[in-house]
Amino acid sequence: MGVVFQMALSQLTLENIYQAWRRLAWVARRTPLDYSTTFSEMTGNAVYLKLENMQKTGSFKIRGAYNKVINLSEEERARGVIAASAGNHAQGLAYAAARAGIKCTIVMPAGAPISKVMATRGYGAEVILAGDGYEEACQLAGELQRKGGATLVHGFDDPEIIAGQGTVALELMNDLPDVEAVLVPVGGGGLLAGISFALKQMRQGIRIIGVQAEGAPSMYHSFRKGYLQEIKGAGTFADGIAVRKPGETTFDLIRHYVDEIVAVNDEEIASAILLLLERSKIVVEGAGAVGLAALIHNKTALKNAKTAVVLSGGNIDVNILSIIIERGLAKTGRYVRVRAVVTDRPGSLSKLLSAVAGTQANVITVAHDRLKQNIPLKQVEVELALETRNKEHVDQIIGGLALEGYFPEIIS
Numbered sequence: 001m002g003v004v005f006q007m008a009l010s011q012l013t014l015e016n017i018y019q020a021w022r023r024l025a026w027v028a029r030r031t032p033l034d035y036s037t038t039f040s041e042m043t044g045n046a047v048y049l050k051l052e053n054m055q056k057t058g059s060f061k062i063r064g065a066y067n068k069v070i071n072l073s074e075e076e077r078a079r080g081v082i083a084a085s086a087g088n089h090a091q092g093l094a095y096a097a098a099r100a101g102i103k104c105t106i107v108m109p110a111g112a113p114i115s116k117v118m119a120t121r122g123y124g125a126e127v128i129l130a131g132d133g134y135e136e137a138c139q140l141a142g143e144l145q146r147k148g149g150a151t152l153v154h155g156f157d158d159p160e161i162i163a164g165q166g167t168v169a170l171e172l173m174n175d176l177p178d179v180e181a182v183l184v185p186v187g188g189g190g191l192l193a194g195i196s197f198a199l200k201q202m203r204q205g206i207r208i209i210g211v212q213a214e215g216a217p218s219m220y221h222s223f224r225k226g227y228l229q230e231i232k233g234a235g236t237f238a239d240g241i242a243v244r245k246p247g248e249t250t251f252d253l254i255r256h257y258v259d260e261i262v263a264v265n266d267e268e269i270a271s272a273i274l275l276l277l278e279r280s281k282i283v284v285e286g287a288g289a290v291g292l293a294a295l296i297h298n299k300t301a302l303k304n305a306k307t308a309v310v311l312s313g314g315n316i317d318v319n320i321l322s323i324i325i326e327r328g329l330a331k332t333g334r335y336v337r338v339r340a341v342v343t344d345r346p347g348s349l350s351k352l353l354s355a356v357a358g359t360q361a362n363v364i365t366v367a368h369d370r371l372k373q374n375i376p377l378k379q380v381e382v383e384l385a386l387e388t389r390n391k392e393h394v395d396q397i398i399g400g401l402a403l404e405g406y407f408p409e410i411i412s
Contacts, residue, residue: 011159012253014201017166017194020067024167027066027099031055033175033308038279043295045307048176050168053284053314057123059240060168060191060312061092061155067164068153069096077102082150084108084138086239087116088287088313089155094123105150107141109133113239113317133234135244156190157247166194172308173202180305183291185312186210186219186261187241189250195310196257209300210254210261211290213269216242222251223261236266237320240287240313262299269293273316274328285316330412333391335364337383337411340401344370344380352382355404359397362387383411 031051039047052060069081080103083093090106097104104125108117109132121127128144131137134155145152154161168191172179182199186192189210196208212220215236221229228251234242246254254261269286272293276282291309294300329335342348349368356363367383375381388394394410401408 012163012197014198016159016163017170017198020063020160020163021167021170023070024063024066024164027056027096028062028167029055030171033172034280036280038275039292039296039309043307044303045181045295045305047295048179048306048308049280049282049292050172050308050310051282052168053282053288053311055313057088057091057095057119058313058315059088059092059288060165060310061088062095063092063167064156064158064161064164064190064194065089065092065153066096066099068158068160069093069100069102071160072100072102072151076151079148080104080150081153082107082141082145082148083153083155084134084141085155086134086137086242087112087120088240088315090120090125090127091116091123091315093153094120094125098124103150105144107131107137107144109137113315113320115317116315119315133244134242154247156188156193157249158190159249161190162194162197162250162253164194165191166198168310169195169198169202173199176306176308178306179206179308181207181209181300181302181307183209183211183294183300183307183309185241185287185290185310186212186254187216187243187246187287189219189246189254191310191312192219192258193250193253197253200257207260207302207305208258209294210258211294211299212261212263213238213241213286213290214263214265216244217263218244219246219251219254220261220263222246223254223258226255236269236286238266238269238286238290240285240315241290260300262294264290264293264297264299268297270324270328271331272296273321273324276311277325282311283314283316283321284311285313286320288313333394334388335386336388336394336397337385338398338401338408339381339383339411340406340408341375341379341381342406344378348380349382352406355401355406356384356386356397359393359400361393361397
């Protein structure tokens with residue numbers, strides 16, 4: 001056992017996690033564990049969704065943040081707290097600090113989602129936007145902490161934070177004592193470390209699988225190589241787990257208690273978000289969807305297993321969500337944009353729309369452009385956005401319009 005691991009075990013016990021759970025009873029929600037018939041049939045497993053997207057502040061982060069804040073000394077409380085975060089830890093800590101009546105400063109990357117920035121400020125924290133990513137924000141937070149003396153609350157590499165996140169495991173075991181496998185999102189590793197430690201203390205046979213975004217695979221590579229890896233940059237819309245280097249404490253715990261770590265790409269994450277929204281009426285962010293993405297895209301060998309998937313957060317920017325919906329519909333043939341050229345004279349557009357109506361497609365928008373340089377005089381380019389049933393329907397529409405002499409081009 002390494003020194004870091006021994007130190008972690010000296011500060012993290014199952015009793016610590018139970019203590020954190022009791023403290024959180026008045027602050028955090030005991031989130032539902034929901035059986036999903038849809039995803040069970042889709043994956044060949046009995047799938048239960050742990051809905052941390054329904055947690056206060058929109059993610060599991062309130063658990064660790066409050067456990068840390070409530071354990072501060074009176075002197076530490078007087079100086080306040082400071083942290084770096086892409087959004088979820090920021091909101092969790094801001095809420096916890098507000099409940100404790102102490103000052104909170106959050107350094108967020110300059111590109112952090114506006115919704116998360118506004119929510120953090122709404123909980124009463126001072127927000128400073130700086131840096132291109134979490135690591136640069138973390139560096140500035142450290143500098144401000146040294147100048148002002150506030151307690152730096154790390155987003156994941158802290159035994160009290162890890163203990164707070166581990167309370168998710170206690171709820172899982174209470175609600176599903178015979179669970180066989182658990183899929184958990186991983187970025188810096190606080191949630192995965194806490195859940196895996198707690199579950200393996202309670203029952204060794206549970207299979208714990210961490211899931212990370214391919215665009216920020218620091219823990220994925222660290223786990224495989226057996227030592228900490230730092231990646232150069234993070235390229236994923238799953239900003240909640242876009243961490244260039246995992247924590248030392250979290251990595252050592254994960255190395256000892258986690259069975260497997262897999263990675264999913266942004267397209268797979270987006271498809272999981274859309275499926276959750278459409279089939280289960282559940283809204284999650286990119287980081288929150290990676291576990292389900294791994295399951296439905298066969299990244300694991302799980303079959304006929306009673307499986308819990310932690311949906312870690314729901315703080316998704318509505319602009320990102322709208323793009324995911326549009327791209328997802330286009331990918332499955334339920335939305336298409338086509339372009340056609342018609343004669344520039346009265347009734348031509350009406351005839352084109354009548355031809356479209358004959359294919360049973362629903363017109364969403366029409367763009368009529370007679371000024372494009374590459375369009376001959378006396379002709380007009382018409383761009384249509386159509387609601388369709390599936391890819392076969394799209395083919396029928398294109399074929400039907402071609403028979404009418406329009407020769408449409410699919411844009412997307």
